[in-house]
């Protein structure tokens with residue numbers, strides 16, 4: 001039995017046993033302070049039985065091809081997405097639990113309450129998203145938070161100061177949580193870069209505060 005199969009067998013058993021579960025946040029969250037008021041919080045293995053969650057999301061979410069405004073054009077982004085706005089029911093109850101657990105942990109600061117969810121599906125190493133800061137916070141002077149829960153195979157979230165600088169690499173997958181906070185969206189950029197390595201599919205769930213356009 002290979003390890004991957006073993007993983008998904010345990011996940012299936014876990015599902016029968018009451019469904020997927022979230023480990024505590026609290027002290028298990030490691031803060032990494034970046035420059036200019038930006039920070040990252042890491043909580044590896046936050047969601048257990050994440051393979052089962054990956055399968056459910058891959059099969060049941062209404063995925064669409066991603067498009068993104070870049071300078072004066074709208075371009076295709078090689079990945080699939082599905083967006084859940086304020087008040088929309090999320091595709092799995094465990095995601096609603098995850099959003100509430102994040103809000104409890106961070107204490108719901110004004111304008112930084114997690115409300116929306118963006119889901120991204122990277123099918124192969126050719127699927128990616130280029131360097132960017134998220135619109136929520138990129139253009140404003142207020143701090144914000146973007147929390148990313150990753151299920152499925154591991155990919156690398158790359159982070160650097162806006163416009164260049166040393167690249168920090170964070171492997172994310174298999175139920176890991178990473179939260180970008182403070183000034184991160186306006187002082188730093190992040191990306192999921194293409195890889196030539198043979199990687200399996202990954203889905204990320206990004207929780208964000210609601211900011212009107």
Ligand SMILES: O=C(O)CCC(=O)C(=O)O
Pocket residue numbers: 118120129134148157190191192204206
């Ligand atoms: O998939 C990820 O982990 C990051 C996605 C992202 O940065 C975005 O959609 O804005």
Ligand SMILES: [Fe+2]
Pocket residue numbers: 132133134190
């Ligand atoms: Fe982003």
